[in-house]
Amino acid sequence: xxxxxxxxxxxxxxxxxxxxxxxxxxxxxxxxxxxxxxxxxxxxxxxxxxxxxxxxxxxxxxxxxxxxxxxxxxxxxxxxxxxxxxxxxxxxxxxxxxxxxxxxxxxxxxxxxxxxxxxxxxxxxxxxxxxxxxxxxxxxxxxxxxxxxxxxxxxxxxxxxxxxxxxxxxxxxxxxxxxxxxxxxxxxxxxxxxxxxxxxxxxxxxxxxxxxxxxxxxxxxxxxxxxxxxxxxxxxxxxxxxx
Amino acid sequence: xxxxxxxxxxxxxxxxxxxxxxxxxxxxxxxxxxxxxxxxxxxxxxxxxxxxxxxxxxxxxxxxxxxxxxxxxxxxxxxxxxxxxxxxxxxxxxxxxxxxxxxxxxxxxxxxxxxxxxxxxxxxxxxxxxxxxxxxxxxxxxxxxxxxxxxxxxxxxxxxxxxxxxxxxxxxxxxxxxxxxxxxxxxxxxxxxxxxxxxxxxxxxxxxxxxxxxxxxxxxxxxxxxxxxxxxxxxxxxxxxxx
Numbered sequence: 075x076x077x078x079x080x081x082x083x084x085x086x087x088x089x090x091x092x093x094x095x096x097x098x099x100x101x102x103x104x105x106x107x108x109x110x111x112x113x114x115x116x117x118x119x120x121x122x123x124x125x126x127x128x129x130x131x132x133x134x135x136x137x138x139x140x141x142x143x144x145x146x147x148x149x150x151x152x153x154x155x156x157x158x159x160x161x162x163x164x165x166x167x168x169x170x171x172x173x174x175x176x177x178x179x180x181x182x183x184x185x186x187x188x189x190x191x192x193x194x195x196x197x198x199x200x201x202x203x204x205x206x207x208x209x210x211x212x213x214x215x216x217x218x219x220x221x222x223x224x225x226x227x228x229x230x231x232x233x234x235x236x237x238x239x240x241x242x243x244x245x246x247x248x249x250x251x252x253x254x255x256x257x258x259x260x261x262x263x264x265x266x267x268x269x270x271x272x273x274x275x276x277x278x279x280x281x282x283x284x285x286x287x288x289x290x291x292x293x294x295x296x297x298x299x300x301x302x303x304x305x306x307x308x309x310x311x312x313x314x315x316x317x
Numbered sequence: 318x319x320x321x322x323x324x325x326x327x328x329x330x331x332x333x334x335x336x337x338x339x340x341x342x343x344x345x346x347x348x349x350x351x352x353x354x355x356x357x358x359x360x361x362x363x364x365x366x367x368x369x370x371x372x373x374x375x376x377x378x379x380x381x382x383x384x385x386x387x388x389x390x391x392x393x394x395x396x397x398x399x400x401x402x403x404x405x406x407x408x409x410x411x412x413x414x415x416x417x418x419x420x421x422x423x424x425x426x427x428x429x430x431x432x433x434x435x436x437x438x439x440x441x442x443x444x445x446x447x448x449x450x451x452x453x454x455x456x457x458x459x460x461x462x463x464x465x466x467x468x469x470x471x472x473x474x475x476x477x478x479x480x481x482x483x484x485x486x487x488x489x490x491x492x493x494x495x496x497x498x499x500x501x502x503x504x505x506x507x508x509x510x511x512x513x514x515x516x517x518x519x520x521x522x523x524x525x526x527x528x529x530x531x532x533x534x535x536x537x538x539x540x541x542x543x544x545x546x547x548x549x550x551x552x553x554x555x556x557x558x559x560x
Contacts, residue, residue, distance in 0.1 A: 290507075290509075293532050294529065
């Protein structure tokens with residue numbers, strides 16, 4: 075794990091790093107030295123580890139919850155090179171979205187293509203970050219919507235160190251097998267008027283999660299329009315399960 | 318409005334009252350004299366104004382939120398005489414439930430039968446309670462599950478003094494007209510494995526609410542098995558909208 079830069083702003087320290095070829099970012103409370111619960115945050119498709127929504131949510135998790143937060147550039151995203159195969163898959167997906175087609179199957183195929191690399195990357199980064207003094211080997215949560223959910227469900231299913239997850243904005247296509255292996259407490263967010271994920275597909279993914287403790291929160295609005303109040307609610311969810 | 322008894326326990330004062338023929342109960346913080354937001358609480362079918370779940374929730378709303386809370390015996394419930402017609406309707410419903418039949422239509426018919434009386438009763442009680450010094454004419458919320466939702470939706474639709482509502486555990490049958498008139502913020506609770514209300518019916522009732530600000534919370538478990546964490550979540554919802 076190689077640290078590239080460190081900056082602090084309004085009580086939050088941000089460290090950019092790489093682990094092998096994977097670029098990541100770690101946010102912690104400024105001046106903190108003791109261990110704390112860790113939240114891994116998966117970004118959406120086409121976004122990256124320091125997209126504005128990721129940074130804003132991470133800062134709240136650090137300042138209001140005292141958590142450490144890590145985000146990575148997913149394979150073929152952010153500062154990472156794009157393979158030709160991914161470029162083809164992404165272009166096909168964008169074409170379907172622009173044409174207003176049902177892209178459920180294409181989203182599922184893209185996430186399946188990426189998760190083979192993303193899951194071992196998250197596991198390796200988790201091991202490395204837990205060796206830091208101001209993180210430690212304490213409780214771990216995962217937060218990921220849309221593609222962050224499509225890569226997150228296989229990760230949470232495979233990784234026993236994750237104790238609670240906030241997931242959502244995605245349908246069941248291609249994920250029911252992994253979802254049936256998720257048994258930790260889950261908060262699942264669904265947008266009632268999602269223009270990208272059919273409502274029945276989202277409900278089916280919530281249904282497929284094996285967790286005994288799972289709650290669906292559905293709000294009006296399109297794919298990206300989760301109300302701000304869900305961030306505070308997710309904070310309380312993580313505090314309850316990782317505290 | 319005639320007060321019958323007053324008792325205090327662990328910081329909560331409970332006053333039993335009648336308004337005309339309607340028996341009710343008012344809970345307020347012990348020793349309070351100033352106005353405060355008010356929550357009206359509708360009980361479930363076959364229950365009454367001081368059923369254990371109603372009392373426990375009301376006490377939390379008073380002690381943790383500083384609210385005043387009122388519950389009434391619904392028509393044909395609690396201390397009120399039962400009409401022969403209601404006895405027939407209730408027996409028919411119980412028979413259907415015992416036989417494992419789909420009772421959606423019968424539930425809707427029972428609530429429609431009761432709401433003609435329940436809605437004007439709630440409105441009259443609201444007017445009377447708001448004249449008390451320790452309640453006052455401040456913001457009003459409504460909480461009601463199952464039958465408390467079936468009578469509550471027509472009430473909230475008709476009563477502009479209600480500013481926010483927690484509803485749920487009921488399907489759309491017979492309620493879509495009233496639901497389309499509900500425009501205040503709504504928290505809607507659905508039990509994912511509800512043995513009494515088909516999942517699609519519950520989702521359809523959430524869908525039918527006209528409120529721009531509405532959130533569905535779905536949890537695993539049967540009709541009566543709402544997790545305790547939803548009480549704290551409802552408290553925060555009311556504090557946000559009535560505070």
